[in-house]
Amino acid sequence: MFRSIVMVKQVPDTANISGSVMKEDGTVNRSKLPAIFNNEDRVALEFALQVKDKFGGTVTAITMGPQRASDILRECLYMGADSVYLISDRKFAGADTLATSYVLSEAIKKTGEYDLVFAGRQAIDGDTAQVGPQTAEKLNLPQVTYVEEILEMTDTHAKIRRKIDGGYEIVKAKFPFLLTVLKDAAEPRPFSAKRVMAYKGAKSLMDLEKLTEGNSLLYTDTLRHEYEEKNLFIPTLTMDELKLDADRCGIKGSPTKVHKVDSVILGGGNHIMVEPTREGLEKLIDQLLADHIFG
Amino acid sequence: MKKKNEIWVFIEVRNGKPADVSLELLSKGYKLAATTGSTLKSIVIGEKVRHIAEESFSYGVSESILVEAPELKYFRTLPYARILNALIVERRPRIVLFGATVIGRDIAPRVASFTKSGLTADCTDLQISDVKYLNQEYKELLLQIRPAFGGNIIATIITPDTETQMATVREGVMESHKIDNPNPVVIETIPFIKADEDDLVEVVEQHYEENKVNLKAAPVIVSGGYGLGTKENFKLVEELAHTLGGEVAGSRAAVDAGFIISERQVGQTGVTVRPKLYIAIGISGAIQHRAGMQEAKKIIAINSDPDAPIFGVSHYGIVGDATTIIPKFIEVYKSKLK
Incomplete structure (x- = not known):
């Protein structure tokens, strides 16, 4: 029996971004970008579910984010998570990894006992790979990053294969610990149709607030009660509920500041055109030989 | 307490x-x-790394x-x-630099969390400058420059209020050279002081792959992309690399298409190279x-699309057309x- 917690993140799809989606303070205007489930976090959830399939236990997914982050929590439920938590508060906005790991570590403490904490190695919006290790530090847990495979598990230890530069290593880690997994470590399972039917109506507190906005006939508290009865309420933890230090949250608790943002500009284009003919190539190769470019 | 004006590089x-x-990093530092x-x-x-401490003096350190x-x-x-935590808390250097490697990206965030330091990952450049931020003047801040959001943006990050x-800095983006x-x-x-927590994670074995691809050291790299169209055509890229005595590489799209192994991928999610000829x-x-x-010294592009x-x-x-060129x-x- 293993109690697993999985940290997941909703991220802007960074495939196509230009300066036009940046706000003046240098942070990203996320509302302008399509939001997706960070792929390595989905792999982390798959790892946790595999541990549960093999050894029994529970899987709890948590995310810190705005209201719409409940999308990925529903996806966690579709894949097989037993419970999910949305950690959300306006005061969390603008958090760097230090502030984020503070909030997440406090939220994890609140969700109860655990044996394993999983996360993706990094999220595609920042690519920092910092939240995992920083959460581990704050929970006083050992960390095993860059995990490729869990080779075996006993009641007390796990044997893990992890990537290192230039190769790999096998480590033996004692529970509890935190691990971050690589993208190719597992193939996330598809949604279970049965679970989609069961949980597609699951709503967080913020989702319910949105429903009641501008509708005088609906009350959030009543709705919340109804959703709790139906087991469709996604528990939502705010700064006050977690009794957090406001100075360590959001932009206030973030030591890293964006000083300047430059859009990448294409190079000058002062290249010499070479004709794709024998003569053209001869001239080019003569020049390169004269410049000692071939070594 | 007077701030120690020291720059540390984790070797x-x-x-x-x-x-x-x-x-x-030593040369940059x-x-x-x-x-x-x-x-x-x-x-x-x-273990037995004194010679490495000694070697670092060739790159300009004053103390190890x-x-x-x-x-x-x-x-x-x-x-x-x-x-590192104990040393940093005790001496508070102004700057600590790590490689953005598996080890650097594992330890740096943990140390930053403990010492409540600002940390920027995967920098491609570092500079020192006076900065005005939110109407406050800061002297000699470290400008931590890195690509962000899929590489479309270059962000300059500062951590003005942490001691x-x-x-962490990407491998290959800066040059190392010995000083005169x-x-x-x-x-x-x-001295190293043991603690019970040390054995919570043990290394059972390590494997380094022999003859691993070393694109970074290659003076000549011939790199192919998705535009080659087929794996068969990609063989021409390998042939040219072989003829020139260089290494073969590819773009992300070529790796995704299965033309070449991911160890040979050049780019932001692959290797950064600076050969004489690319x-x-x-x-x-x-x-x-x-x-x-x-950053390659000479770059030749062959492409059917002039734009x-x-x-x-x-x-x-x-x-x-590459297949004829x-x-x-x-x-x-x-x-x-001849």
């Missing part, structure tokens, strides 16, 4: 040798230290801090982080790719060597 030991990125009048120090942790113990043979997060500024008149070797040895064939030149090769962005970073451009290139090159 990563890989298979008994200092990692290239650590030497690159040497330059930064010169602009601010700081003291550059190397931090060396491991050495922690040696048999228990430190393999990098393990907890004991290594504990050593220690930390950054190194300082005399001064090594401060710090030939890009059938590569459109997305920002992510250019980030990994634009491909790759030409913007090239020194020589050839517009046309490559054989011609090989033929002409061979005739010149």
Whole structure:
């Protein structure tokens, strides 16, 4: 029996971004970008579910984010998570990894006992790979990053294969610990149709607030009660509920500041055109030989 | 308390040798230290690594801090982080630099969390400058420059209010060079104190792949992209690389298409290279790719699309069909060597 917690993140799809989606303070205007489930976090959830399939236990997914982050929590439920938590508060906005790991570590403490904490190695919006290790530090847990495979598990230890530069290593880690997994470590399972039917109506507190906005006939508290009865309420933890230090949250608790943002500009284009003919190539190769470019 | 004006570089030991990125950071640190009048120090942790501490003086350090113990043979997060945490809290250097490697990206965030330091990951450049931020003047801040959001943006990050500024830096983006008149070797040895927590994670075994691809050291790289169309056509890229005595590489799209293994991927999510000659064939030149090769001394682009962005970073451009140009290139090159 293993109690697993999985940290997941909703991220802007960074495939196509230009300066036009940046706000003046240098942070990203996320509302302008399509939001997706960070792929390595989905792999982390798959790892946790595999541990549960093999050894029994529970899987709890948590995310810190705005209201719409409940999308990925529903996806966690579709894949097989037993419970999910949305950690959300306006005061969390603008958090760097230090502030984020503070909030997440406090939220994890609140969700109860655990044996394993999983996360993706990094999220595609920042690519920092910092939240995992920083959460581990704050929970006083050992960390095993860059995990490729869990080779075996006993009641007390796990044997893990992890990537290192230039190769790999096998480590033996004692529970509890935190691990971050690589993208190719597992193939996330598809949604279970049965679970989609069961949980597609699951709503967080913020989702319910949105429903009641501008509708005088609906009350959030009543709705919340109804959703709790139906087991469709996604528990939502705010700064006050977690009794957090406001100075360590959001932009206030973030030591890293964006000083300047430059859009990448294409190079000058002062290249010499070479004709794709024998003569053209001869001239080019003569020049390169004269410049000692071939070594 | 007066702030210590020190720049520290964590020297990563890989298979008994200092990692290239650590030497690159020493050379960068040497330059930064010169602009601010700081003291550059190397931090060396491991088993029998005194020679590495000594070697760091060739790259300009004024002092080295050495922690040696048999228990430190393999990098393990907890004991290594504990050593750095204690040193940083006690001495509060202004700047601590790590390679953006597996080890650097494992330990730096943990140490930043403990010491409540600002940390920027995967920097591609570092500078020192006075900065005005939110109507406040800051002297000699570390500008931590990195691509963000898929490489479309270059962000300059500062950590104005933390005593220690930390950054991890990508391997290969800076150059290492030995200095002419190194300082005399001064090594401060710090004893290692064991703790129960150290054995929570044990290294059972390590495997380094022999003959691993070393694109970074290759003077000539011939790189192919999705534009080659088929794996068969991609063989021409390999043939040209072979003829020129260079290494073959590819873009992300070529790796995704199965033309080439991911170890040979050049670009933001692959390797950063700076060869003497880089030939890009059938590569459109997305920002992510250019980030990994634009520092090459000479770049030749071969592409059928005259508007491909790759030409913007090239020194020589050839517009046309790669499958006819490559054989011609090989033929002409061979005739010149005769």
